[in-house]
Amino acid sequence: MPKHPRKTREGRVAPLAVASHSRVSKAVVSRLSLYLRELQHVAREGRDTISSSELGQRLGCTDAQVRKDLANFGQFGQRGVGYRCRDLIEATRRILGTHEDWSVALVGVGNLGRALLGYRGFTRQGFRFVAAFDADRSKVGLQVEGIRVHSLDDLPTIARDHKIRLGVIAVPASAAQEVADRMVAAGIEGILNFAPVTISLPAAVSQVGVDVAIELEQLAFSVLRRSAS
């Protein structure tokens, strides 16, 4: 199996079958998201192309890093010019899988859940909340930010009907594991967990955890380090 599966004869961008790649490190993928976000800002400013060094500078990494990362997925640049913003945005979205829409389920319509339902940034990137769930019966039936709140018992049927593959957990820590189990049982393949607890899942289900208190801890540590030297 060749390292770069499809290199076109004329040197133009490789069509890239995204699914055909062996192993890409987590760090690369997370930078890819940063590249995409920055590219969208740059494109909105009316810019047509951008070089790896400028992109790196804006994001605080080296130009070599940018090129190496992108080289994992194909050849997107033009020598002497840089990368065409529109093309690279398109390519990156294709790699990340956000060129198509994803239906998302949210569980836990508390303060955080409500904020997430109302957040505009998701739809821009191709994510759409199609249903919300809560264990609290008094919330079931409500309409929050235009989304209907259902009973957790309805998760399996609604998930199937709407082809929901991703779930977001915004419940207290004590309920997170059970909610995760029910998501898995409902066929959900990826879970974004905002509860401050590690949940255990079958290996076939992906998870990403976000704990705002932990992020503050990281910040505090970094501030202390600085002021200690």
Add this chain to the structure above:
Amino acid sequence: MPKHPRKTREGRVAPLAVASHSRVSKAVVSRLSLYLRELQHVAREGRDTISSSELGQRLGCTDAQVRKDLANFGQFGQRGVGYRCRDLIEATRRILGTHEDWSVALVGVGNLGRALLGYRGFTRQGFRFVAAFDADRSKVGLQVEGIRVHSLDDLPTIARDHKIRLGVIAVPASAAQEVADRMVAAGIEGILNFAPVTISLPAAVSQVGVDVAIELEQLAFSVLRRSAS
């Protein structure tokens, strides 16, 4: 300079002057936060000690990783027994800097800002929002989740009076850079940024960025990878 600055004669835990350490990688510190969180859960379950292998298993990393990480800061375990939860919690909080309280300022009292102000998880870890700010005059003077909303113009004086060292940005992307600049001008040393944009800061100020859309992207990619193989 010795690798482990203060090793006590009797072999008990080293008192560790946290500030005296050369260089610790970002990955280690973020795992340290996970250890702390898990230890708090374990302690709440009434457990007295825990081994590196069990801690690793709960968190999805190896026992060697746990021990190596902790070894960066001193000697906390007892051979043949494991780590005493209470002691290790105390030590970890001391390392991360959360054994003392931190005053935090929030800018942007929208949906997300309100959710953050109401989140109980912060206080448990030693963070306390002491003031909120918003550019929208109609919000100034309101009381949100028990916190007073001020004009951004008051940031410098309030930050000084309350010894605020950390700031949280929960404003739209278009306003984030300006808010960051004003925070820096007010003497804030660390910024947690929820706006979906990279902000540039002087090297003396730390930053941590959280972009929920990016987290979903990471999840989507990981799900695709899995289903492609």
Add this chain to the structure above:
DNA sequence: TGGTGTGAATGCCTTCACAGCG
């Protein structure tokens, strides 16, 4: 000339394996 794509070198982080101690 300017900037990409990429082997080679470097440096860092993780894993291994085991000595040492309670």
Add this chain to the structure above:
DNA sequence: CGCTGTGAAGGCATTCACACCA
């Protein structure tokens, strides 16, 4: 005997440096 603490080995990620091309 069990589990920590830790050098040494291995693997992975980043950086360097340059060939190559528009």
